[in-house]
Amino acid sequence: xxxxxxxxxxxxxxxxxxxxxxxxxxxxxxxxxxxxxxxxxxxxxxxxxxxxxxxxxxxxxxxxxxxxxxxxxxxxxxxxxxxxxxxxxxxxxxxxxxxxxxxxxxxxxxxxxxxxxxxxxxxxxxxxxxxxxxxxxxxxxxxxxxxxxxxxxxxxxxxxxxxxxxxxxxxxxxxxxxxxxxxxxxxxxxxxxxxxxxxxxxxxxxxxxxxxxxxxxxxxxxxxxxxxxxxxxxxxxxxxxxxxxxxxxxxxxxxxxxxxxxxxxxxxxxxxxxxxxxxx
Amino acid sequence: xxxxxxxxxxxxxxxxxxxxxxxxxxxxxxxxxxxxxxxxxxxxxxxxxxxxx
Amino acid sequence: xxxxxxxxxxxxxxxxxxxxxxxxxxxxxxxxxxxxxxxxxxxxxxxxxxxxxxxxxxxxxxxxxxxxxxxxxxxxxxxxxxxxxxxxxxxxxxxxxxxxxxxxxxxxxxxxxxxxxxxxxxxxxxxxxxxxxxxxxxxxxxxxxxxxxxxxxxxxxxxxxxxxxxxxxxxxxxxxxxxxxxxxxxxxxxxxxxxxxxxxxxxxxxxxxxxxxxxxxxxxxxxxxxxxxxxxxxxxxxxxxxxxxxxxxxxxxxxxxxxxxxxxxxxxxxxxxxxxxxxxxxxxxxxxxxxxxxxxxxxxxxxxxxxxxxxxxxxxxxxxxxxxxxxxxxxxxxxxxxxxxxxxxxxxxxxxxxxxxxxxxxxxxxxxxxxxxxxxxxxxxxxxxxxxxxxxxxxxxxxxxxxxxxxxxxxxxxxxxxxx
Numbered sequence: 140x141x142x143x144x145x146x147x148x149x150x151x152x153x154x155x156x157x158x159x160x161x162x163x164x165x166x167x168x169x170x171x172x173x174x175x176x177x178x179x180x181x182x183x184x185x186x187x188x189x190x191x192x193x194x195x196x197x198x199x200x201x202x203x204x205x206x207x208x209x210x211x212x213x214x215x216x217x218x219x220x221x222x223x224x225x226x227x228x229x230x231x232x233x234x235x236x237x238x239x240x241x242x243x244x245x246x247x248x249x250x251x252x253x254x255x256x257x258x259x260x261x262x263x264x265x266x267x268x269x270x271x272x273x274x275x276x277x278x279x280x281x282x283x284x285x286x287x288x289x290x291x292x293x294x295x296x297x298x299x300x301x302x303x304x305x306x307x308x309x310x311x312x313x314x315x316x317x318x319x320x321x322x323x324x325x326x327x328x329x330x331x332x333x334x335x336x337x338x339x340x341x342x343x344x345x346x347x348x349x350x351x352x353x354x355x356x357x358x359x360x361x362x363x364x365x366x367x368x369x370x371x372x373x374x375x376x377x378x379x380x381x382x383x384x385x386x387x388x389x390x391x392x393x394x395x396x397x398x399x400x401x402x403x404x405x406x407x408x409x410x411x412x413x414x415x416x417x418x419x
Numbered sequence: 420x421x422x423x424x425x426x427x428x429x430x431x432x433x434x435x436x437x438x439x440x441x442x443x444x445x446x447x448x449x450x451x452x453x454x455x456x457x458x459x460x461x462x463x464x465x466x467x468x469x470x471x472x
Numbered sequence: 473x474x475x476x477x478x479x480x481x482x483x484x485x486x487x488x489x490x491x492x493x494x495x496x497x498x499x500x501x502x503x504x505x506x507x508x509x510x511x512x513x514x515x516x517x518x519x520x521x522x523x524x525x526x527x528x529x530x531x532x533x534x535x536x537x538x539x540x541x542x543x544x545x546x547x548x549x550x551x552x553x554x555x556x557x558x559x560x561x562x563x564x565x566x567x568x569x570x571x572x573x574x575x576x577x578x579x580x581x582x583x584x585x586x587x588x589x590x591x592x593x594x595x596x597x598x599x600x601x602x603x604x605x606x607x608x609x610x611x612x613x614x615x616x617x618x619x620x621x622x623x624x625x626x627x628x629x630x631x632x633x634x635x636x637x638x639x640x641x642x643x644x645x646x647x648x649x650x651x652x653x654x655x656x657x658x659x660x661x662x663x664x665x666x667x668x669x670x671x672x673x674x675x676x677x678x679x680x681x682x683x684x685x686x687x688x689x690x691x692x693x694x695x696x697x698x699x700x701x702x703x704x705x706x707x708x709x710x711x712x713x714x715x716x717x718x719x720x721x722x723x724x725x726x727x728x729x730x731x732x733x734x735x736x737x738x739x740x741x742x743x744x745x746x747x748x749x750x751x752x753x754x755x756x757x758x759x760x761x762x763x764x765x766x767x768x769x770x771x772x773x774x775x776x777x778x779x780x781x782x783x784x785x786x787x788x789x790x791x792x793x794x795x796x797x798x799x800x801x802x803x804x805x806x807x808x809x810x811x812x813x814x815x816x817x818x819x820x821x822x823x824x825x826x827x828x829x830x831x832x833x834x835x836x837x838x839x840x841x842x843x844x845x846x847x848x849x850x851x852x853x854x855x856x857x858x859x860x861x862x863x864x865x866x867x868x869x870x871x872x873x874x875x876x877x878x879x880x881x882x883x884x885x886x887x888x889x890x891x892x
Binding site for chain 3: 187189190200214230233234235236237238239255256257258259260263264265266267268269271272273274275276277296297298299300314337343363377378380381382398399400401402403404405407418
């Protein structure tokens with residue numbers, strides 16, 4: 140028994156998400172929870188969204204049809220924590236010149252080391268999801284708000300890039316606790332992201348894509364031999380055919396929503412089997 | 420503490436990169452060292468005074 | 473007043489004219505320095521960059537000056553390694569222009585990064601798999617080489633040369649120049665290439681992504697080749713401009729024709745490869761990612777198909793042919809026009825690889841994003857130009873940049889003494 144636990148503990152994890160777009164109402168609770176949890180800075184004037192830092196951003200997409208056929212879908216977009224075509228070759232991690240963003244082989248999480256980032260923004264140019272944000276200003280908190288910042292997440296200074304970390308500090312806390320309690324494994328419920336817990340519709344499911352007992356695994360049914368492509372016919376990933384191999388899966392019963400996940404030529408069928416790019 | 424505690428693994432990429440880098444730096448460094456030492460020697464020998472070319 | 477510093481046997485304008493010129497260009501420089509300080513003190517919020525445009529005007533300027541400065545390494549390679557001795561009459565100027573371009577590029581980078589004081593992390597925590605790391609290392613090393621190539625020129629100043637040690641150092645550095653030039657060419661090959669690789673490896677950006685040979689995307693080779701091709705055109709254009717401003721012939725035609733011919737053939741081979749690369753990307757690479765090439769040139773206010781025509785035909789094939797054919801090459805107007813078109817072409821290529829890459833939406837529900845630089849960005853981009861003009865003014869006045877100037881512009885010895 141003890142040996143099994145140790146084995147479990149040492150097996151690499153692959154944290155990921157499944158977001159059911161049929162359930163998402165676009166309420167934005169995930170965005171708010173993320174702001175509060177991660178000390179994400181904001182400005183008085185947030186009208187220019189190209190300057191807003193939103194680790195989790197909810198997009199509104201439509202099928203482009205006129206009334207009464209118009210359909211709307213909300214799509215929450217955290218960092219996709221790409222693994223690339225060989226584990227760790229994320230678009231951003233592979234380009235960072237100072238190793239300030241790293242791919243954890245233990246958890247599959249793409250980290251950002253704020254104190255090492257010197258702000259060249261190459262990672263932002265590399266990320267097709269716009270999941271990376273630059274601190275154009277130093278954070279200014281409304282009076283008294285410093286006292287409400289999370290002590291577990293370091294606030295970022297001007298001139299560095301930041302992004303969603305899958306609430307990695309929560310993983311650290313859970314891991315430490317599990318270690319102290321007899322070196323046991325971190326359970327599914329012990330490590331959940333803030334957005335997952337905040338979603339009133341329960342649209343977000345988070346867990347280990349390598350652990351068949353986790354809900355996210357059961358929903359996604361990832362094919363470990365095919366770049367973790369989902370076997371669930373309703374699931375898709377964003378820009379899958381670019382070979383980013385992300386860990387955030389979306390679910391929808393609507394075909395046009397699934398089609399919005401990738402670019403297709405006029406004569407192509409969405410979801411048609413295609414070989415991903417043969418790059419490094 | 421010391422910069423000899425490398426964060427990276429010495430794989431092929433690192434050998435090629437550092438090989439190329441240190442090759443170039445060595446050539447530049449040795450080239451300049453040669454020029455400076457030879458100039459000092461030349462000067463001591465009394466070459467190069469004034470306007471002749 | 474400063475005649476003792478001016479090279480022997482050449483004529484320079486009056487000191488007050490020179491100082492007035494310095495002052496006027498200095499005003500532009502001061503404007504740029506002010507903007508630079510704003511960016512450093514207040515941060516990059518002084519720019520109009522945003523989270524879609526993390527790379528913008530500066531990075532374009534950086535890539536462009538490095539491409540244009542390619543004349544230095546390529547002329548050096550031709551002269552010192554391949555023995556094209558005629559180029560000795562223009563090599564000093566090529567080195568000076570290269571020095572200006574590269575120091576400007578380093579300055580721009582120092583303004584562009586969010587935490588300039590941490591710039592050394594790129595060396596300390598180097599990720600050798602990043603193209604930008606390769607750029608940073610090779611760029612710094614090559615700048616050292618350019619400095620080494622520029623130093624002997626400074627030592628040849630009439631007064632400095634009187635010091636025996638400096639005279640010897642200059643002589644010895646000249647003797648060893650082939651070694652430095654070869655190292656410079658080696659370093660240039662990699663940093664010009666890795667600058668091309670910067671956009672070519674972005675597999676999340678179908679507009680700039682290219683297939684690879686070993687670890688290098690096609691853009692790696694195209695950037696190196698284009699810098700070697702268009703760099704000499706820039707050297708020629710600036711030489712022509714300097715001749716117009718000083719109202720003197722400074723370099724003999726045989727040297728100009730030789731470099732123009734080399735540049736022409738290089739552009740011709742480059743643009744052939746670039747055309748092939750573009751066609752392959754249009755009909756193979758982009759469709760494999762689910763995108764029709766016309767998508768990249770529609771639904772926005774700026775980036776249309778005109779840009780392909782301008783870059784590849786008007787500023788690629790045309791200057792190549794003008795410089796390759798002897799009658800057009802030896803026609804002053806057409807030659808200068810060709811070099812100017814070439815400069816526009818390579819700069820446009822760098823613009824496209826940086827700014828159009830940022831502009832094109834990748835997510836299907838995303839939008840084209842256009843951007844307009846702030847005045848601080850414009851001023852800091854003009855800053856290196858002003859700095860370059862000043863360095864050329866000072867170097868031209870006090871250093872024997874053009875070995876043929878004396879011969880091409882003989883002056884009456886008594887008149888010189890009277891002027892002094």
